[in-house]
């Protein structure tokens with residue numbers, strides 16, 4: 051059978067095994083997992099594999115992805131990682147818990163929750179140095195006080211997010227700070243914070259080495275489940291599969307050609323003036339994939355292939371293999387950026403392998 055190209059092969063059993071491994075690893079210290087599906091656009095089969103692997107929540111940054119999973123019949127608490135003011139009504143309607151940092155948004159969520167005769171649960175994100183989302187510690191008591199005054203909002207938890215913008219590494223110091231903060235908020239406001247969500251795939255090394263997780267009882271994992279690596283130094287996590295996603299693309303030209311373009315050099319398709327190294331006549335292949343699908347450096351091909359350049363829909367490579375011919379398949383593994391963009395490309399078909407009884411959608 052000829053399978054469609056380009057395609058992304060997704061091993062659901064490897065995703066399930068990765069999830070199971072991480073769920074067991076974290077549960078050993080009393081920490082539950084949220085499985086983060088944004089990199090796969092809320093692909094329902096992937097969410098199911100995560101749920102079978104033991105996540106207690108599914109989290110995504112886009113409401114469209116959450117709707118896609120709900121429409122596919124997935125029922126588990128859904129968490130929205132990013133909360134736009136303009137989507138408040140739909141968030142209250144479709145999401146169980148949202149992460150929040152802005153009073154205006156919380157007010158609107160409360161308003162819609164009241165209209166819909168519901169209580170909306172929120173996790174308040176605090177700023178611990180990475181400078182992405184988070185309420186500054188100095189503003190936090192007032193922020194909590196105001197949130198508690200909203201009639202249709204329940205503060206379900208506190209969270210933080212590191213290693214995303216500022217590259218700040220989760221460590222004993224900032225994690226302990228989060229735990230102490232939880233203790234002091236509970237004391238000050240006589241409240242019980244149920245979910246203390248300490249971070250993402252970047253928390254792995256801290257978590258592995260820490261003796262005491264403190265109050266942290268939840269972690270939100272995307273990349274480590276999907277690609278099997280932590281995200282501070284992008285090292286593979288022992289015991290996890292790193293090849294659950296494989297990109298397969300088609301060779302559309304394979305010829306021996308000179309390595310130096312001939313004629314006068316102006317700009318390439320993207321406005322750059324290219325320069326070239328003369329390595330003589332060599333085998334060059336073109337694959338039917340381009341910048342419109344992914345940044346080519348985020349795709350890691352077999353080491354017989356060396357990236358020479360790319361345009362919107364062609365990737366040109368130096369091939370050390372002479373037998374490679376038109377119509378052949380070439381395979382690439384993906385980094386996080388590659389996963390994001392290839393999963394987003396409408397031109398790349400998703401193909402599920404090792405389904406193990408999952409209904410692949």
Ligand SMILES: *Cc1c(COP(=O)(O)O)cnc(C)c1O
Pocket residue numbers: 086088111131211249250251252270271272273274281
């Ligand atoms: C994307 C995201 C995550 C998951 O991050 P990974 O590095 O993929 O584990 C966790 N929390 C928030 C708020 C996110 O936006």
